[in-house]
Amino acid sequence: MGDLRAVVVVDYQNVHLTGHHLFDSTRHLPKHETLVDPLLFGAALIQARNAAQRPGMAHAVLHKVLVYRGLPAPSQDPDGYARNLAQRAHWERDPRVEVTLRPLKYEYARAADGRPAADATGRRAVVSVQEKGVDVLCALALVRESQEPGTDLVVLASSDSDLAPALDEVRRLGGAKVETCCWYDREQGRGYQLHPTDRSRPVWNTRLDEEAFRSARDRTRY
Helix, strand or coil, X not given: CCCEEEEEEEEHHHHHHHHHHHCCCCCCXXXXXXXXXXXXXXXXXXXXXXXXXXXXXXXXXXXXXXXXXXXXXXXXXXXXXXXXXXXXXXXXXXXXXXXXXXXXXXXECECCCCCECECCCCCECEEEEECXXXXXXXXXXXXXHHCCCCCCEEEEECCXXXXXXXXXXXXHHCXXXXXXXXXXXXXXXXXXXXXXXXXXXXXXXXXXXXXXXXXXXXXXXX
C-alpha cells in the first residue's frame, strides 16, 4: 500500500488557543509566546498519526498545510497587523504552507450622543473583536481538497463544532479520506475532539500531546 498524500487544513486560532489553554507548560504564558508554526505542526501531526496506525496501514506524507486566520485592522492594531503579515511571510517560506488571512470584525463603542467613541490613543474605542468567516473558509477548503485527484487524505485541525457539517459533506461526497486531530492532555485525560454529526460512523482522530505542542511552537521573535 502506497503512502497517502496528506493536506492539513488548520483553523489557526482554534489550534493555537486550545493548545495554549490546555497544557500546564503554556497556559500561564502570554499567548504570543505560544504561537504554532504551521509546518512544524503539520510534521508533528503526521508523525503522530503514522505512529498510531496498525501494521500494514498506509502512512501519510505531508503535502500541503492550509492555514486560515484572522487579520487585525491596520487602523486599530498596526503592530498586530504587521506581526501577522510577518508571520505569514515567515511560514510561507516553505512552499507547502499557504496562509489565508481574513480581516477581523470589530464592534465599536459609541458615546452617549451616538457618535463613535475614541480611546486614549485617539482610535475608535473597540468593544469586541471576533473572527468572522474563518470557519467557512476551513469548511470550503476541507471539501475542495477532498475532491482533488492528487489528494489521498485531508486532516482537519480544529475543535470547532461548527465544522462538523463539513466533515459530513466530505464523507457524503467521497473522494479523499478525511480525519481530524486534537490536542490531548494525557495526565488529565482531556482533549477537544471534533466529531461528525453521525457518531455511528466515527472518523480517525490523532491525539497530540504536550510534547507535540512544544515541538510545534514558533519561537521566532516577530
